[in-house]
Amino acid sequence: xxxxxxxxxxxxxxxxxxxxxxxxxxxxxxxxxxxxxxxxxxxxxxxxxxxxxxxxxxxxxxxxxxxxxxxxxxxxxxxxxxxxxxxxxxxxxxxxxxxxxxxxxxxxxxxxxxxxxxxxxxxxxxxxxxxxxxxxxxxxxxxxxxxxxxxxxxxxxxxxxxxxxxxxxxxxxxxxxxxxxxxxxxxxxxxxxxxxxxxxxxxxxxxxxxxxxxxxxxxxxxxxxxxxxxxxxxxxxxxxxxxxxxxxxxxxxxxxxxxxxxxxxxxxxxxxxx
Amino acid sequence: xxxxxxxxxxxxxxxxxxxxxxxxxxxxxxxxxxxxxxxxxxxxxxxxx
Numbered sequence: 001x002x003x004x005x006x007x008x009x010x011x012x013x014x015x016x017x018x019x020x021x022x023x024x025x026x027x028x029x030x031x032x033x034x035x036x037x038x039x040x041x042x043x044x045x046x047x048x049x050x051x052x053x054x055x056x057x058x059x060x061x062x063x064x065x066x067x068x069x070x071x072x073x074x075x076x077x078x079x080x081x082x083x084x085x086x087x088x089x090x091x092x093x094x095x096x097x098x099x100x101x102x103x104x105x106x107x108x109x110x111x112x113x114x115x116x117x118x119x120x121x122x123x124x125x126x127x128x129x130x131x132x133x134x135x136x137x138x139x140x141x142x143x144x145x146x147x148x149x150x151x152x153x154x155x156x157x158x159x160x161x162x163x164x165x166x167x168x169x170x171x172x173x174x175x176x177x178x179x180x181x182x183x184x185x186x187x188x189x190x191x192x193x194x195x196x197x198x199x200x201x202x203x204x205x206x207x208x209x210x211x212x213x214x215x216x217x218x219x220x221x222x223x224x225x226x227x228x229x230x231x232x233x234x235x236x237x238x239x240x241x242x243x244x245x246x247x248x249x250x251x252x253x254x255x256x257x258x259x260x261x262x263x264x265x266x267x268x269x270x271x272x273x274x
Numbered sequence: 275x276x277x278x279x280x281x282x283x284x285x286x287x288x289x290x291x292x293x294x295x296x297x298x299x300x301x302x303x304x305x306x307x308x309x310x311x312x313x314x315x316x317x318x319x320x321x322x323x
Contacts, residue, residue, distance in 0.1 A: 002295055023317060028300050031305030032313040040293055040317055050291060050317070056317060061288040066298030259299035 003095065009127050009216070010030075012101030012214075013134035022095075043230045045251040050075070065239050066223055066257040067234070075218040081253045082191035090189060091215045092131055092205035093123070098156050104212055105135045109216075110146030111211030114196055116186040117154035123170055123259060125161060128154075129169070133213070138174060147160040150176060151208065153184040181206065186215065221260065238247075238262035289313040 007021040008021035029035050041053045045117070049059045050130045056060055070094055073079045082089040083097050088108075090101040113135060117128040132152060139145045152173075159173060159180060160166040173180050191196070197207045220226065222236030239256035240249040243263040248254035256262075276314040290306055292299050295318040 002300060004297070025295050026299075028295075028304075029316060030303050030314060032307050033316055036315065036317045038317070050293070052317070058291055058317075059289065060291040061285050062313075064289045064290060064292045064299070064302050066294035066302060068296050068297060135288055168295050179285060257302060258294075258296065260294070 001025065001095075003094075006124065007097065007100045008092045008095075009130045009134070011098050011130050012105075013091065014102035014105070014138075018099055025137070031127055040224060041234050043228065045230055045232055045248075045254055046255065050068050061253060062259075063240070063251075063254045065254065067176075067225070067239075067260045069219050069259040070222050072220050073215070075220075076186050076215065077104065077188040078191065079186075079189050079215055079217070082189040082213070082232060085215075086194075088194065089189065089213045089215065089216035091217060092127060093217055096185060100171040101131065105138055108139065109144060110148045112149050112151060112209060113212040114151045114153065114208060114210040115214045116196075116198075116216050117152070117156060118216050119185060120153045122172045122216065122219045128152075128214070129160070132178075133172070135214075148211075149179060151179040151181065152179045152188065153196075153206075155183065155185045156163075157182050178254060189213065189215070234262050245274075287313050289312055289315070293315065293316045293317045 001022040002025050002273065003022045007016055010016045011018050011021060018042055028152055035050060039053045040050050042051045044050065049057050051057045063130060073083065083091060087100065088104055090104045092095040092101055114131040126229060132150060134272045136150060139148060158166050159169045181198065184198040184206055186196060187199045188197040194209050195207055197205050198208050200206055221233065225233045225239065226237040228237065232254070240259050241247060241256040242249060247256050248256060276281050290312050292314065295316055299316060301313055303316050305312050
């Protein structure tokens with residue numbers, strides 16, 4: 001499936017169906033294009049070729065790498081188990097878990113609602129917060145929801161990286177009485193005890209119970225780039241491109257697009273168009 | 275940077291391999307297809323959890 005991922009915030013918020021955010025690749029593929037449904041196993045940019053998992057190789061005149069990134073739920077202890085077992089735990093970032101969000105919002109009847117923002121770089125840095133404001137809007141209007149506390153735990157030292165928006169968001173944080181914990185990174189979820197544990201800047205652990213937990217997963221380059229030895233990527237595993245031309249820093253016939261690249265913007269279209 | 279600045283512009287029908295079929299990969303494929311003169315191959319690996 002090809003997904004329009006920005007819609008998942010609204011799928012989690014109950015305004016769209018997940019099915020409406022995706023189309024089979026075959027519907028979108030240009031008729032003239034050849035489609036290989038298998039993974040790349042390695043890149044040989046010096047020889048203008050890639051090797052597929054089947055062992056076959058493909059030569060090219062130009063290569064465009066638009067491979068995306070990896071959601072690393074496993075990087076948070078217990079997160080996968082919680083997402084699979086605990087109806088109170090959800091995550092808009094994955095088609096496997098986004099369908100849990102709206103039911104979790106609707107079953108919340110008060111208590112503590114916890115939202116997380118992981119270490120950068122990540123895809124859209126607005127999304128971890130958008131779902132909090134959407135949920136808050138739903139809960140405020142629902143008379144069956146009792147007293148509740150919103151809590152936003154973020155890796156960042158600020159509510160949002162762009163000062164212009166941070167100013168407005170801080171007003172909302174105050175008016176909605178959000179418990180804003182800066183430089184708090186989710187490291188463990190114990191769903192049997194409904195506990196979320198965060199590492200603070202000083203290394204100390206802060207833990208809180210939750211009645212609702214939205215997880216934004218840790219994010220990293222795909223394994224093929226983390227282990228890449230072809231000079232396609234920088235030390236962190238992002239495809240190194242010129243940020244103006246998207247042309248590769250070493251191989252002139254290689255280009256990188258989107259989340260897999262080294263460009264220093266947030267990995268969202270809004271950051272590029274601003 | 276335009277592809278025409280590369281040596282491949284001399285190739286009659288340049289072969290472009292695109293890795294990924296998300297927003298970036300599919301829009302690149304669509305634009306090259308519209309231009310008409312490219313041999314396009316898309317490699318898709320689905321990694322959604």
